[in-house]
Amino acid sequence: MFGLGGSSAISRLMGKKKYQLAGRINSFCFYSALLLSIIVMICMFVFKRQGLNLLGVSASTYQYANIYYEIMAAASILVIVSLVPINTLRTEGLAVQSMIGTVTGTVLKIFMDPLFIFGFHLGAAGAALATVAGYIVTDSILVGYTIKRTRYIHIHIRQIKIPLREVKDVLMIGLPASVTNFMNMLGTALMNNFLIVYGATKVASFGIA
Numbered sequence: 624m625f626g627l628g629g630s631s632a633i634s635r636l637m638g639k640k641k642y643q644l645a646g647r648i649n650s651f652c653f654y655s656a657l658l659l660s661i662i663v664m665i666c667m668f669v670f671k672r673q674g675l676n677l678l679g680v681s682a683s684t685y686q687y688a689n690i691y692y693e694i695m696a697a698a699s700i701l702v703i704v705s706l707v708p709i710n711t712l713r714t715e716g717l718a719v720q721s722m723i724g725t726v727t728g729t730v731l732k733i734f735m736d737p738l739f740i741f742g743f744h745l746g747a748a749g750a751a752l753a754t755v756a757g758y759i760v761t762d763s764i765l766v767g768y769t770i771k772r773t774r775y776i777h778i779h780i781r782q783i784k785i786p787l788r789e790v791k792d793v794l795m796i797g798l799p800a801s802v803t804n805f806m807n808m809l810g811t812a813l814m815n816n817f818l819i820v821y822g823a824t825k826v827a828s829f830g831i832a
Contacts, residue, residue, distance in 0.1 A: 624659070625652035626706035628797025632789060633714040633776060642775040644789070645714070649769075649776035651783045652793060653707045660703035667696035679815025684823045687747035694751035701758035708765035711776055720768045728761030 629652030636645040667674060671692065680688040695702075705724075712721040732753050739749030769778055818825040 624797035624801040625656040625793065626708075626710035626797070627800045628652070628793035628795070629707060630710035630714050631796040632792045633711055635792075637714055637775070644785070646775050646777045646779075647782045647785050648789055648793065649707075649711050650779050651785045651790070652711065653704070653778045654780060654783050656704050656707045657700065660700040663703060664696055664699045667692075667699060671696070677812045677816070679812065679817075679819040679826055681819050681823055681826075684826070691747040691751045694748060694755060698751075698755040698758060701755065701762050705758060705762050705765060708762075708769050712765065712768055712773070715773050715776060717768060717772060720772060721765065724761050724764035724768065727764055728757035728759075731760050732757030 629648055632648050633645045636642070636648065671689075675685070675688055675692060678688070678692075709721050709725060712718070712724075735753035735756055736750055739745050739753045743749055745752065766778070769776065814829060815826050818829055
């Protein structure tokens with residue numbers, strides 16, 4: 624929501640040479656995403672049982688899904704916050720740097736998955752921890768680029784206050800994009816529920832596909 628919405632608003636302001644306001648919007652989006660991620664994390668723990676049921680978890684897969692869910696719920700902050708610099712770095716022409724941050728974390732996860740799952744015998748927890756490690760690296764790189772390489776955008780907590788008009792601009796783009804992503808996730812969850820009656824292997828096959 625704040626990544627796509629923020630990058631759109633910042634790009635327009637850059638075109639108008641309103642660089643100071645563009646920087647403030649980036650700070651607003653970053654810390655708003657941080658606050659939102661904390662709320663999401665709390666909700667994921669409070670409604671854990673409902674969430675697992677929605678995802679189509681059965682008695683045979685609960686043990687593995689539960690530990691994966693709990694680790695990823697705790698790490699949801701890393702996932703949500705990363706979406707802001709991934710998008711807003713591009714507003715200053717740092718698309719390559721944005722890609723480097725994303726790809727580095729993803730490649731690291733690919734190599735750490737088998738290491739954690741089979742090498743350290745952590746199973747589902749290992750898969751989740753590999754994902755967390757990847758996002759820690761991604762976030763570190765993206766935030767580092769935002770601090771050291773950008774000219775106008777920043778993440779100064781004292782400059783998060785922006786006019787209500789700009790908040791609306793961010794949300795007008797960000798909310799529809801968020802709804803689209805949510806519907807994709809909901810569709811996957813519903814499909815898992817339809818498949819679970821045929822066995823856990825069918826759900827796993829759908830996930831792989």
